[in-house]
Amino acid sequence: MMFGSPWSPCFLKDLRHHIRNQVALGFLSKDDIPKETVAVYCGLLEELASVLTAEVILEHVEAEQSWPAITDFDKLATAFSELETEGIVCCHCTGATVADAIEIALASLQEESKGYAFYTAHDAVNALGGKSLRIGFGVNEKFVPKPEAAFIGRAVVRALQRHGFGVQWNGNIDSCLQVAIDWKRRWLT
Numbered sequence: 025m026m027f028g029s030p031w032s033p034c035f036l037k038d039l040r041h042h043i044r045n046q047v048a049l050g051f052l053s054k055d056d057i058p059k060e061t062v063a064v065y066c067g068l069l070e071e072l073a074s075v076l077t078a079e080v081i082l083e084h085v086e087a088e089q090s091w092p093a094i095t096d097f098d099k100l101a102t103a104f105s106e107l108e109t110e111g112i113v114c115c116h117c118t119g120a121t122v123a124d125a126i127e128i129a130l131a132s133l134q135e136e137s138k139g140y141a142f143y144t145a146h147d148a149v150n151a152l153g154g155k156s157l158r159i160g161f162g163v164n165e166k167f168v169p170k171p172e173a174a175f176i177g178r179a180v181v182r183a184l185q186r187h188g189f190g191v192q193w194n195g196n197i198d199s200c201l202q203v204a205i206d207w208k209r210r211w212l213t
Contacts, residue, residue: 039065084211097209099187100157107141107183112161112176115142122160129162139163139176148207156192156202159184173197 042064046057104114113132119125122144129140141161143151151157161180163173174197181191184203192202 081211088208088210091208091210095208095210096189096205097207099189100184100203100205103180103183103187103189104141106186107180110179110183111136111138112179113137113140115140117145117148118142119144120146125160126162133164135166137164138167139173141176141180151203151205152207157205157207159201159203161201162197170197177201 039061042061043057046052046060052060101116104116107114113129113134115125115129115132118128119142125142125144129142133140139162141159143157143159147158159180161173161176163170163176168175174195177193177195177197180201181193184191184201190204193199
């Protein structure tokens with residue numbers, strides 16, 4: 025079976041051929057043919073995705089050999105760990121949106137937590153593409169009123185700067201930090 029990218033003429037021809045066979049065989053209903061077709065093609069996609077994943081992981085691990093011993097991601101992880109010891113919950117690559125990330129961070133707060141810092145999956149993908157990493161933050165309002173949240177932002181800035189990051193922030197509690205980062209995270213084997 026020839027497999028092209030979705031919606032390519034080759035893929036559509038193959039899909040139509042599969043459906044034509046199911047119609048000609050006559051064992052499946054009009055409603056069951058699409059379900060069976062999706063099941064067949066999802067299985068093929070899963071197999072293809074597994075093969076491609078193994079290839080890409082191998083390429084990534086080989087590329088790691090040229091990376092510095094300590095990457096920017098290592099420094100970011102260390103800065104976040106230090107912030108955790110200061111009572112600031114830090115969430116890596118959490119949530120699809122800022123609202124999701126804030127909800128997750130708030131749910132992660134302990135009674136004694138002063139606040140939180142996070143970046144979303146979207147922010148991480150942007151950083152991977154060469155843009156700044158956007159880091160949001162906030163306070164545990166049981167501990168500190170929101171208008172005083174700037175101290176969390178300042179703590180995050182200090183931690184990142186201690187690890188050599190350039191950080192831009194206008195000091196506004198409703199603004200995210202912008203962190204220049206060369207995203208290189210080692211593959212966890």
